[in-house]
Amino acid sequence: MTISLDPTAYLLIAAALLALSGVPGLLLNRPLFGQRSAALCAVVASTLGECAVIALLGGTPGATWQIDWPLPFGPALFSTDLLSTIFLLPLFLVTGCASLYSLAYWPAREKSGAGKLTLFLGLFAAAMVIVVMARNGVLFLMAWEVMALSAYFLLTTDQQDSDVQRVGTVYLLATHTGTMALFAMFSLLRGTTGTFTFPLPHTLSQGVPYATVIIVTALIGFGGKAGLMPLHFWLPGAHANAPSHVSAMMSGLMLKMGVYGILRTLSFFDGLPVWLGWLILLLGAWSALNGIALATGQRDLKRLLACSSIENIGIIFIGIGLALVGMQTQSPYLVVCGFYGAFIHIINHGLFKSLLFLGSGVLIHGTGTREIDLMGGLARRMPVTSPLFLIGSLAICGLPPLNGFVGELFLYVGAITNGINAPLPLVALVAPVLALVGGLAVITFVKLYGIIFLGSPRTAAAAHGHEATAMMTGPMALLAAGCLLAGMAPVLLVRLVTPVVGYYGGVTGNIMTQVTGQVPLVPITIANFMMITLALAIGAVYLRRLHRQPAAYGSTWGCGYLAPTPRIQYTGTSFSEMVVNLLGTIVAPRRQRPDMECVILPRAAQFHYEVTETVLNQILTPVFQWTGLAFSYIRRLQHGQLHVYMLYIFVTLFVLMIWTH
Amino acid sequence: MTDIIIHCTVALLMPPLLLGVINKTKAAFAGRVGAPYFQPYYDLLKLFRKGTVFSETTTWVFRAGPVITLAATLIAALLVPLGRHAAPLSFSGDMILFAYLFGLSRFFTTIAALDTGSSFEGMGAAREVTFSCLAEPTLFITLITLARMSKSLSLSTILTYPTPAIWLAVGASMLLLVGALFITLLAENSRIPFDDPNTHLELTMIHEVMVLDHSGPAFGIILYGAALKLFVLGAVFVNVALPLSTGNALADWGVFIAAMLGLAVTIGIVESVMARLRMVRIPQLLVGATILSAFAMMLVLR
Numbered sequence: 001m002t003i004s005l006d007p008t009a010y011l012l013i014a015a016a017l018l019a020l021s022g023v024p025g026l027l028l029n030r031p032l033f034g035q036r037s038a039a040l041c042a043v044v045a046s047t048l049g050e051c052a053v054i055a056l057l058g059g060t061p062g063a064t065w066q067i068d069w070p071l072p073f074g075p076a077l078f079s080t081d082l083l084s085t086i087f088l089l090p091l092f093l094v095t096g097c098a099s100l101y102s103l104a105y106w107p108a109r110e111k112s113g114a115g116k117l118t119l120f121l122g123l124f125a126a127a128m129v130i131v132v133m134a135r136n137g138v139l140f141l142m143a144w145e146v147m148a149l150s151a152y153f154l155l156t157t158d159q160q161d162s163d164v165q166r167v168g169t170v171y172l173l174a175t176h177t178g179t180m181a182l183f184a185m186f187s188l189l190r191g192t193t194g195t196f197t198f199p200l201p202h203t204l205s206q207g208v209p210y211a212t213v214i215i216v217t218a219l220i221g222f223g224g225k226a227g228l229m230p231l232h233f234w235l236p237g238a239h240a241n242a243p244s245h246v247s248a249m250m251s252g253l254m255l256k257m258g259v260y261g262i263l264r265t266l267s268f269f270d271g272l273p274v275w276l277g278w279l280i281l282l283l284g285a286w287s288a289l290n291g292i293a294l295a296t297g298q299r300d301l302k303r304l305l306a307c308s309s310i311e312n313i314g315i316i317f318i319g320i321g322l323a324l325v326g327m328q329t330q331s332p333y334l335v336v337c338g339f340y341g342a343f344i345h346i347i348n349h350g351l352f353k354s355l356l357f358l359g360s361g362v363l364i365h366g367t368g369t370r371e372i373d374l375m376g377g378l379a380r381r382m383p384v385t386s387p388l389f390l391i392g393s394l395a396i397c398g399l400p401p402l403n404g405f406v407g408e409l410f411l412y413v414g415a416i417t418n419g420i421n422a423p424l425p426l427v428a429l430v431a432p433v434l435a436l437v438g439g440l441a442v443i444t445f446v447k448l449y450g451i452i453f454l455g456s457p458r459t460a461a462a463a464h465g466h467e468a469t470a471m472m473t474g475p476m477a478l479l480a481a482g483c484l485l486a487g488m489a490p491v492l493l494v495r496l497v498t499p500v501v502g503y504y505g506g507v508t509g510n511i512m513t514q515v516t517g518q519v520p521l522v523p524i525t526i527a528n529f530m531m532i533t534l535a536l537a538i539g540a541v542y543l544r545r546l547h548r549q550p551a552a553y554g555s556t557w558g559c560g561y562l563a564p565t566p567r568i569q570y571t572g573t574s575f576s577e578m579v580v581n582l583l584g585t586i587v588a589p590r591r592q593r594p595d596m597e598c599v600i601l602p603r604a605a606q607f608h609y610e611v612t613e614t615v616l617n618q619i620l621t622p623v624f625q626w627t628g629l630a631f632s633y634i635r636r637l638q639h640g641q642l643h644v645y646m647l648y649i650f651v652t653l654f655v656l657m658i659w660t661h
Numbered sequence: 662m663t664d665i666i667i668h669c670t671v672a673l674l675m676p677p678l679l680l681g682v683i684n685k686t687k688a689a690f691a692g693r694v695g696a697p698y699f700q701p702y703y704d705l706l707k708l709f710r711k712g713t714v715f716s717e718t719t720t721w722v723f724r725a726g727p728v729i730t731l732a733a734t735l736i737a738a739l740l741v742p743l744g745r746h747a748a749p750l751s752f753s754g755d756m757i758l759f760a761y762l763f764g765l766s767r768f769f770t771t772i773a774a775l776d777t778g779s780s781f782e783g784m785g786a787a788r789e790v791t792f793s794c795l796a797e798p799t800l801f802i803t804l805i806t807l808a809r810m811s812k813s814l815s816l817s818t819i820l821t822y823p824t825p826a827i828w829l830a831v832g833a834s835m836l837l838l839v840g841a842l843f844i845t846l847l848a849e850n851s852r853i854p855f856d857d858p859n860t861h862l863e864l865t866m867i868h869e870v871m872v873l874d875h876s877g878p879a880f881g882i883i884l885y886g887a888a889l890k891l892f893v894l895g896a897v898f899v900n901v902a903l904p905l906s907t908g909n910a911l912a913d914w915g916v917f918i919a920a921m922l923g924l925a926v927t928i929g930i931v932e933s934v935m936a937r938l939r940m941v942r943i944p945q946l947l948v949g950a951t952i953l954s955a956f957a958m959m960l961v962l963r
Contacts, residue, residue, distance in 0.1 A: 376778070379720045390722075390772075399765045400758060412757045413814065419805045420812055425962070428805050432798035432951075435760065439794025442764055446771045446790055455778030456718045518814075523752035527736055530750075531762075535732035538882070542728060545878050551713035556777045557874055570775070570783020579791045582944055 008062040008080050010052035011088070011133060017045040018095065019126035022119030031108035031115050038118045039099045042125070046096030049088060049129070056085045057499055064135070073196045077135035082503040083267065084132040086343050087253075087260050089496070090350025091132075093482070094252050095125040097354065097475035098245040104471035105245055105361050106157075113157050117243065124150040124249065131257050137186035137196040144182065147257065148175040148225075151250060155242035167237035170616070174224060174234035181221035185265070188214050202270040202506075211269065215276060218265040226258025228317060229287040232310045233616035236294070239306035240370070244361025247302060251309045252354035256346055259316055266324075267504065274328050281321025285433050288314030292440040296447070297580040297611040299573055301360050301370045304448060305353065308396065311437060312349045315408070316342045318430060322414050323505060325427055332507055334427065336515040337414025339501045344493055345407035348486065352395040352404060355479040359389040362472055363452065366465040372451050372572040374462060379453040381465045384473045386453045391480045393445040395487065398438050401528035403486035406493055406521075408434060413519050443579055451572040458566050488528060490521045573609060580611075664746040667914055672738040675918070676888035677701035679895065679925040686929025687859075701888065708881030716874050718778045726773025727879045730766040731886040737762045738893050742817040744917030745906050751817035756804050759816060760797065763849070766886070767793055774871040785870035788940075792855065792867065795947040796848045799841050802954040806838060806961050807901070820900035828904065837957035839902045844950035846898050848943075850891045853932040855943055866940065895924050 021041035025034010056062055062080030069076050080088075099121060108114035127147035134140040152175070156168040186196065188210045193199050204211070224231035235255075239247045266272060291310030298304035319342025326334025360370075362385045367375055379386040395402035412431055419428030457463035467473070486493045494516065502512055558564040612618075637648075681698040688695025697703075715723070739750040740759045748755075771786035808814055810831070811822035828835050848855045851868035858869055872883050899920045907913055938946065 377718065379722065379776075386720075394765075394768065397764065397768065398761070399768060400761055405761060409754070409757055413754050416756075416805055416808055416814055420809050420814070425809070428809075431805055432801045435797040435801040436794065438761070438764060439790075439797040442768055443787075443790040443794055446768060446775070446786065450772045450775030450786070454720065454722060454772060454776040518753055520752045520754040520758075523750070523755070524758055527740075527750060527758060530739075531732050531736045534735055535729050538731055539725070539728045542724070542878060542882070545709075546713060546724075549712050551715045551877075553715050553717050556716040556718055556779045558779065559781065566778070568780050569778045570780045570787065575783060575787045578787055579794070582791070582795075 007052035014045040014049040015129040021122035042099035046092040049092035073138035120150040178224035185217035222261035240302040248354040248357035277324030284317030341410035355392040377457040676892040682925035690933035713877035723776040727882040733766040747817040823904040834957040834960035841954035
């Protein structure tokens with residue numbers, strides 16, 4: 001090739017294209033044209049971006065671009081390294097898919113707010129690109145805020161809805177609390193290094209002043225964005241109420257920005273405190289377990305997917321925690337397995353969670369509801385979406401032969417190897433925790449897929465459900481193909497991630513090949529192919545048998561009951577009731593109010609079942625109410641009378657004057 | 662090579678016999694003659710010849726469910742070592758695939774059940790996923806404990822590691838492991854005290870109620886798959902519990918088959934002397950099994 005390709009430049013062009021993609025439609029006031037041109041821009045930008053990412057992974061170094069802006073915070077630096085690529089890879093793929101999808105999901109011709117949605121979707125994606133490229137604290141925070149605010153405008157597209165308004169406010173509060181922590185963090189970092197420019201990797205010693213505070217504020221600020229428990233409370237509502245392709249991007253991409261922030265911050269330090277790895281590991285395990293436990297009980301399709309995002313973020317943090325513990329205990333095995341697991345899961349979660357959220361959009365589009373218990377029998381009415389959704393469900397449960405299994409495999413191998421070799425193998429306990437999480441995920445997604453797509457329709461809306469157009473199913477098919485490919489050829493996925501693990505983990509290639517040699521990728525691929533061949537063979541014999549002796553058809557066996565109705569079917573709530581009862585003591589996400597009076601002739605009773613959000617409903621809401629009450633006294637100082645304000649100023653100055661004397 | 666052929670032959674042909682032995686044992690306890698040992702084979706042959714009735718609500722998922730379940734279980738059967746011989750498919754880390762293959766088969770069995778839209782099958786599916794989820798950590802803790810003892814991640818090494826000498830050395834933890842594994846074996850295969858496979862179909866709590874609507878060859882595939890699962894998990898159990906080795910390859914196979922038949926008799930005895938547990942007690946027993954295995958792990962770490 002004669003044209004020298006600088007990935008950073010390509011990525012900046014892609015970001016600019018994305019950021020401006022919504023502008024033509026807004027200026028020309030022709031929403032349909034605007035939406036189409038924006039989708040075209042997004043696809044072009046995504047292609048450019050993916051090319052740059054491939055080049056970076058292939059070893060082309062990314063240049064550093066410096067823009068000397070007039071602001072007093074040092075030059076604006078843009079750069080890319082291998083850590084950025086792991087986040088950019090799913091980012092461009094999902095952005096392209098989501099903007100194509102939006103053409104049919106939120107058609108400008110029929111729905112209002114398309115212009116706003118298109119504009120902020122582009123800005124949102126562009127801000128995320130800049131977040132992973134920024135090498136200056138202030139630039140980073142600016143991009144971060146653009147990302148957070150455009151996400152707010154995106155999720156409040158349906159602004160008339162009171163639910164949407166409420167979750168929007170909760171989101172805004174949560175994200176700004178996080179940003180506050182980040183302000184503190186970057187100020188302290190500047191205090192330490194003397195500049196807002198990011199320090200080079202491993203240049204800060206663990207002993208620098210405020211190192212602990214920097215790490216903790218980063219954990220709070222970025223952990224909140226990632227949805228790490230207990231800072232996850234904004235997440236289920238926000239993801240559930242946003243338009244589906246926005247949910248896909250928020251869950252598949254924006255949460256990862258929090259993960260990126262933490263990884264980036266940790267990379268500054270040369271050596272980390274011992275407790276940090278364990279803390280991240282524990283937080284990860286807690287999020288994974290509680291996230292999936294919350295998801296199991298949900299009745300709202302998108303809320304369920306959102307809660308399962310908390311679980312997946314937890315799995316990613318388990319990986320990071322394993323690696324950090326490995327770094328501190330000088331065990332390269334854990335470092336390599338942990339980072340592989342985390343990075344692979346970052347890509348995988350971007351694929352299957354976006355697929356499932358886009359699928360939820362098709363379901364909402366086709367049935368007009370988000371309630372799992374009101375659907376049913378949609379596999380017949382949505383013959384394309386149904387298998388795609390099934391692929392996503394299998395992948396998210398981490399079942400072979402799909403991609404979710406690959407990331408978890410590394411975590412298992414790391415944990416169990418620790419169980420074999422370490423004197424006190426506490427890390428090995430990750431394996432049973434992951435197994436439990438996997439089991440709960442199977443419950444959750446069997447319920448999700450089974451109740452929505454199988455059986456017979458529970459309502460008229462479900463009975464009239466219809467398939468979406470190819471514009472919606474096409475992007476989903478692309479993501480599903482990604483899941484299949486990454487699952488059937490895990491070596492490809494590992495290849496993608498290998499340079500990043502080497503770069504970030506600081507492990508030599510020798511140790512890496514030694515460790516990855518222990519992870520049975522090739523045998524598992526062979527076993528997967530054997531299984532599929534066997535299934536096809538058995539299936540072929542079975543089908544031939546059915547062909548020779550055609551089946552009779554009848555109604556489902558109702559044990560002799562002759563007038564079954566769809567309402568007799570098991571619902572999602574009943575499906576998960578048993579496990580929710582078991583988990584009730586851990587998560588307490590449940591309120592049940594059968595209001596029956598014990599009198600001779602009982603009156604009409606009401607039954608209410610709701611899965612509540614413990615942190616938000618039982619801790620934060622009361623705290624905010626008390627704070628509001630307390631501040632109502634202070635608010636008396638604030639009354640809008642000018643002369644009293646002048647008096648305040650005078651009194652303050654007077655007090656200060658006396659102070660100095 | 663001979664071992665691989667014997668492995669495949671035994672794994673393919675023996676599973677239904679276990680069911681026959683269990684039923685014969687139960688009949689003996691009840692004072693009946695009981696069905697012949699080979700009755701499950703006759704049943705399977707009959708089912709494969711029979712016609713099929715599909716419910717009108719079902720889709721392709723209902724047809725694919727049994728097929729994929731059987732395929733996954735067959736691969737699991739290739740991973741587990743039988744009769745002190747390494748498994749045909751054996752690699753470091755195969756224990757993780759082993760556990761997840763059962764997850765895959767569970768996913769498809771349960772969605773096939775939900776495909777019928779029957780509330781009975783919904784109940785069965787809900788119970789299946791819930792109880793298996795609780796049994797999963799036990800399996801992993803047990804495998805990690807054995808992996809630590811044998812310093813390996815491969816089932817073939819882990820499961821052929823226990824020997825009478827090991828039993829004498831760390832008998833306490835082995836005993837705990839065997840207890841935990843036996844409970845898991847019964848739970849995963851829906852045997853008494855978790856579920857009674859002999860009751861009338863609708864009254865069965867877990868497995869049989871899930872497959873209520875399957876008929877003909879598909880039902881045959883399911884019954885055979887279930888027997889195979891019993892065989893595979895039984896083989897894991899027998900490898901740990903009865904680590905007898907004669908030194909002669911062929912004699913080892915004989916010992917293994919005898920041990921599996923012994924296991925079937927034991928299950929038959931358990932089913933004859935115990936009643937099914939109440940539904941609410943089942944999770945308690947499963948968590949109890951997890952704690953048993955955790956104790957074993959602690960003893961090994963000590």
